[in-house]
Amino acid sequence: MFxxxxxxxxxxxxxxxxxxxxxxxxxxxxxxxxSFYVISNTYLRAITDNFTHGLISVxxxxxxxxxxxxxxxxxxxxxxxxxxxxxxxxxxxxxxxRALYDQPRSRPFLHxxxxxxxxxxxxxxxxxxxxxxxxxxxxxxxxxxxSTHHLRDAQRRGLTLTPxxxxxxxxxxxxxxxxxxxxxxxxxxxxxPIRTIPVxxxxx
Numbered sequence: 001m002f003x004x005x006x007x008x009x010x011x012x013x014x015x016x017x018x019x020x021x022x023x024x025x026x027x028x029x030x031x032x033x034x035s036f037y038v039i040s041n042t043y044l045r046a047i048t049d050n051f052t053h054g055l056i057s058v059x060x061x062x063x064x065x066x067x068x069x070x071x072x073x074x075x076x077x078x079x080x081x082x083x084x085x086x087x088x089x090x091x092x093x094x095x096x097x098r099a100l101y102d103q104p105r106s107r108p109f110l111h112x113x114x115x116x117x118x119x120x121x122x123x124x125x126x127x128x129x130x131x132x133x134x135x136x137x138x139x140x141x142x143x144x145x146x147s148t149h150h151l152r153d154a155q156r157r158g159l160t161l162t163p164x165x166x167x168x169x170x171x172x173x174x175x176x177x178x179x180x181x182x183x184x185x186x187x188x189x190x191x192x193p194i195r196t197i198p199v200x201x202x203x204x
Contacts, residue, residue: 011063015178018059022152022174025052030156043096053152054081056177057145064140064185072141079145086110107160111153114161116146140188144181151177 023033029049031038039045057080058073065072086108087099109115124139150159151173158167170176 014059014063015181018056018063018178018181019174021052021055021059022177025049025056026152026155032155042100046096046100050081050084053083053149054078056080056148056152057141060144060148060177060181061141063181064144064188065137069137072137075138076141076145079142080149081145083110083116083146083149107157107162107166110146111150111160112162113147113150113159114164116150120146140184144184147180148177151180 025048026032027034027036028039029045029052039048054077057076060080061072061076087103088094090104090108091098091102093099093102120139120143123142124136127136127139151170154167154170155173156169158169160166
């Protein structure tokens with residue numbers, strides 16, 4: 001019983017930290033939901049925003065896998081941050097100024113949720129059948145990274161589902177993100193044999 005309570009506490013604290021990091025990043029970058037301090041430098045604000053995306057992905061990975069596979073955290077940070085590289089691809093430049101101010105009206109292609117969902121399915125199939133990785137660690141981390149990134153961005157612009165259109169802005173993305181993480185964890189533990197999952201992967 002004590003071990004179960006400890007596991008519940010760790011998972012609960014992980015979600016609390018996730019909420020704190022998300023709220024802090026939103027406050028510093030966008031002044032929401034509280035505007036106690038907003039970074040005035042546009043470039044620093046963009047870097048902080050991207051760093052927050054990466055950190056959220058790392059925390060989400062820890063929630064699912066625990067500390068047993070620490071080598072995955074670097075991949076998790078990249079998975080949460082790489083989405084914004086499409087800003088540079090769109091303007092064909094490594095200039096942060098151009099990436100911030102010379103963007104076309106439409107959302108860049110890596111911010112298309114429908115596209116990355118299709119890519120994720122392909123990656124899952126490739127990892128499972130070609131690499132014989134039955135735990136699909138990398139596919140799961142890839143999904144956690146871009147999906148949390150898209151959800152956090154959706155509070156301002158909604159989800160882009162080209163060619164189907166876009167959703168309305170999602171104001172309460174944090175509880176949705178936490179609930180989605182718990183569901184992913186449940187599915188992961190249900191699909192894969194329990195004996196292969198570390199004990200610290202229990203459910204909140």
